[in-house]
Amino acid sequence: MEGNLRILVTGGRRLEGQVKISGAKNAALPILAATILSNDSITLRNIPVLRDVDTMLSVLNTLGIKVKKERNGEIYIDPSNLKYFEAPYELVKSMRASILVMGALLSKLKKARVALPGGCAIGPRPIDLHLEGLKRFGAKIDLEKGYIEAETHGLKGCYIHLEYPSVGATENLMMAATLAEGETIIDGAAKEPEIVDLACFLNKMGARISGHGTDRIRIEGVKELRGTIYKIIPDRIEAGTYVIAAAITKGDVTVSEMNPSHLWAVTTKLREAGVWIEEGESEVRARVLEKLRPVDVKTLPYPGFPTDMQAQFMALMAITPGRSIITETVFKNRFMHVDELNRMGAVIKKDGNFALIDGVESLSGAEVCATDLRASACLILAGLAAKGDTFVSGICHLDRGYERMEKKLAQIGAKIERIE
């Protein structure tokens, strides 16, 4: 029974060795959604084996798109049979990123019916920026019975100013603009590497996008997009998680097949804390050669410190003696892991979107429960450093975003296993 699945971590072991990073979950999901826009088949490489990827593949299947996982990790997509335009509630409720099919469906089929994504553990997460943006293209948007009903006679390019650099809204609107008539400008756009990867993929299919990676993206609508072969970028959050695993166990780990420049906000903070970071072409080596120092962190849109690394960094600060302050500015309620860390002996006080951490010498293993994807990683990292055994439940969250985490950790010396 999945609900009884737990991870048992026995702490106190230094991690040493090399970890290979998988493809980025948050690049794979929008790029899979973007295959809706293509007239012919696509091969995607470096797609990670994750539950969220399987959910997105199920959404594409529901729309009539043929998907095939090849043995070598490639995914073959044939969108030529696309004929439905509805992303059903049971899929959207299990993964809010299903909303990313809306812009592509509207652009390709001129219709979309997508269940409203519920909230989730890390806050309400509205989609007003997505919907307001689509209306700017001339789409008619109605909300009824928990579904978004969207339709158009044909999207017209437009000027959109995003009042917040929402990653999902930027992706949805960029996809909608690719087949719209005329030019679209998205001002105040998100600049994450995953946005750049999506734009590069769309351009490889024949889209005309420029400015991706800056806060002004320009898209010139084209008539159609053709098939291609594309390899997605490595996962910067997975990479950052293993760099912190090295730091929290005072180990010596090389994280490879990744892009160091995507992680600069995190490695800069870790250097400030005293972690020894060496960067290669496509790898980062992390070692602890001295006593670590507490540092403050404030999460921000890229290139700021990523919110998806906040929980992992908090685990490290929890056992770094001294006072540090973590400010979460992106999500309203992304401190669910604080209470669980405190059950392991951490001394952390929440105050609105601040967490005040008084680092302790050591944590002790306990039974803890993960509430979201990055909280799962945080609690496993804490377990690696704690005295004794830590049992982490809520592992379904972990499998959404980390490929074989316990195997990758065991390979570098962790005592960790999955138990019923």
Ligand code: EPZ
């Ligand atoms: C993406 O979520 C990522 N998910 C998240 O990663 C990541 O934490 C987030 O970007 C920020 O970097 C995927 O890419 C699949 P947003 P998204 O729209 O697109 C508010 C993980 O752990 N907002 O940038 O949902 C929203 O409530 C996940 O891998 C609106 O108010 O993030 C939030 O407070 C977690 N209205 C903030 O903006 C909107 O219309 C950032 O949201 C949209 C968003």
